[in-house]
Amino acid sequence: MKILTEHIDVPGIETIDVFRKHGGYSALEKALKTMSPDEVTEEVKKSGLRGRGGAGFPVGMKWSFLAKPEGVPRYLVCNADESEPGTFKDHYLMMKSPHTLIEGMIVSSFALGANTSYIYVRGELMYVIHILEKAIQECYDKGLLGKNILGSGYDLDLFVQPGGGAYICGEETALLESLEGKRGNPRNKPPFPAVKGLWQCPTVVNNVESIAATSWIVNNGGEEYAKLGVGRSTGTKLISVSGHVRKPGVYEIPLGITVEDFIYADEWCGGIRAGHKLKAVVAGGSSVPILPAELILTTAAGEKRLMTYESLSDGGFATGTMLGSGGFVVMDETTCIVHNTLTFGRFYHHESCGQCSPCREGTGWMDKILYRIEHGQGRQEDIDLLVDVAKKIEGNTICPLGDAAAWPVAAAIRHFRDEFEWHVKHPEKATQPGAVFMREGASWTL
């Protein structure tokens, strides 16, 4: 079952005519001509759709928090600042089928009563911005955007805003600051954007995939959507796969398939590349805890792990992880966990906005310690020091970037401490090009 990517490989799907031929903009017509904004919101609530950017907060509930004072404009802002390492699903969707997002934007803006909406796309994706702008122009030309859309009396202007190269702008309040033309410093909350967002007006910020899914929900009803998936993980999810699988790429999966199927079935990743074995997976973008092969395939209780919010987080951080943004990074036995953790540590160091002290100083400190360990200058006590620094950042920062920086380091040490110790004890071996620690008796050891 595919709801976002069913027609994604149809030639010309990026044009409005082909898109319409395949059922595009039917949700827009249905919503504007036959539904009230509250009815649209109600269907989205019923669908159980959860935010696809990483946090997994129910979209309908987020919408219902939007303050609606008289005479004050409200805004919908689409978060297309996709920058979490391992995640490239929004890039894929917008590049291939821009109208899928635009239709969702119009339907969602209608539901929220927004008359101006913005799609904030990371600046590196300038070519995608041009694709979106072209598609938006097509909509204006056909009367699907602008004044009195389809004679419904509803007006909407839609604009694309480029970022400038800053992961932190994926955090919703930093994104709003950036959209206001400022540094991407996250705001202290409260007030939440639903009350004071863009230019201090009530604002909803949603991920690309979340917004795109609303069209299908309007067309088929929230209940139908909720039938897909398992439990509170309803619907489908775009998973972007990178690393050592046979077929990296973006897959739309029904939530609820097993992780094992996802990695090994030909329909999805097609297994680990020839001659290699699965060592570890980062299941939801670089910030979520890394898990070794056995824990990603089965929970600590021995049950098959599923691709759902709940199953992936089963066992908490001790033995579980998170679905996050769906950035699925697969590593085989040739991967040095210390090196990989260093690249993540360096990433968060580079991307910290520098506003609050634990994140500004802590991410840099972790990066430097990891660099030393990787380059043969680690000490035994550095490993515990890393754990302690991570603990002192986690939960103490303005925005979740602090947590995102702390978790991968803590998790790598939790599950691969022996690999860190090997680096410290045998720097002469660990610094050899291509050298990787092999755990005795591990399922991935050749």
Place this chain on the structure above:
Amino acid sequence: MTNTQTIQFPADTLELVHKIINRYPEGKQKSALLPVLHLAQAEWRWCSPEVMDYVASLLNIKPIEVYEVATFYTMFHLEPVGEHVIEYCRTGPCCLMGGVEVYDHLKKKLGIETGETTADGKFTIKEVECLAACGWGPVFQIREKYYMNLTTEKVDEIIDELSK
């Protein structure tokens, strides 16, 4: 005040700037800062203080507001760069796909290190974080174009093509 006399967008770009400003409510023209900085960089290759002062004057904001923003975001070049700026992704997933080897080859081929520009002013190499193309790694970007699934051979082809 720095001299902004010699720096001026061509007429069609200026028109675009005004269109961009109109995307936002009245008085919120500062929101146009990132899009206009992108235009400025496309025009003058890098964001010199003079260029930033010009952008400030276009948007009727203080120069310091532009400096603060331009230095925060990594896409804006604060120093002169070569004709082609090669920005390669150094983050985990691209490394898993063999990035380190490819980038080493790139540096060797051009005979420069990250952050440097070739003597002929043709190429600058910059190291960037995740470009959201992890499954298609290793990746680098030159201006708006993404070059994906890179191999050492592909790098040779791209550089040879751009060197012509």
Place this chain on the structure above:
Amino acid sequence: MKVTIDNITIDVEPGTTIMQAARQIGPHIAPPAMCYYEPLKGSGGKCRGCLVKVTAGSEKDPRPMPKLVPSCITQVQEGMVVENTVNEQVLEARKGVVEFLLLNHPLDCPICDQAGECHLQDFSFEHGVSKTRTVEERNTFEPVDLGPYIKLNMNRCVLCYRCVYTADQITEGRVHGVMHRGDHAEISTYIEKAIDNDFSGNVIDVCPVGALTDKTYRFKSRVWFSKPVDASCDCGKCSGKVTLWYKGDDVIRVTARKNIWGEVTSFICNTCRFEKKKTSDWKIEGPMAVPRHSVISANKYAANKITPAFPMKQAAEQYKKIDDNRDRSFLNAPKELN
């Protein structure tokens, strides 16, 4: 509105923050503040030094808040219960914040003009640990002049943003700001430029550390060897209410007056601050009421009785033996091994 902080209950106006409520109870309860500055709108929330534990959110919803909250920007609710110095988790987090703030701080206190009235010194004395765990090289910047009066030593900056708010809110035309990001963020004018306006000197007073110092006072004295005296003058530009700092018979420095939290009560103009360095320029009011942060008061004014703040007592109880016996031999290994 009733709020309980460290087992002391107080009645406050709605809209009061936890920090303000704690300050109303007194210095022995008030959390440390490196970035929060009441006179500056929008300040606070950044340094995380004032994190506290809310063990009951309100009477209506008595659940504890899941994370520590910054007391300077969190408003109290009816029936809220807060733990500050009695909570282990809070003290542990503050140890972390001190350690983070000192990570790239040069510890050049012996030659720093701010020593003795430095909030980072107080904060680390009260909440820090005695042993450093870092062996990494510090990020460094060259000191620069921001015009004829102000020296910027970026190495010491804790990025509290107070000087940025000050320039925005009490001067015309801010020309300095925060450039770059992360641990490379720095206060700067970007292009070499003097901060030149009548109230620019106030950035020196609001700086919690020695990042912005008065060039006319540089290296003239240790602060505890000078005597603060309140004085005033008829000034057309500002209130003219200042503190003069004497060494012998000479006025070596003029600052704005500060309350016991180290906050300026009335911003002063540059003429008062930098130009009027003679006693005859001023009407003397009397010895300054000595603030809480104070090596200055010691043995000078018997009338000033100060109850030691809780953290001070804590620091005294947990007598810290300075231990700098670190093994650095491994650092001699070659730097690049790959």
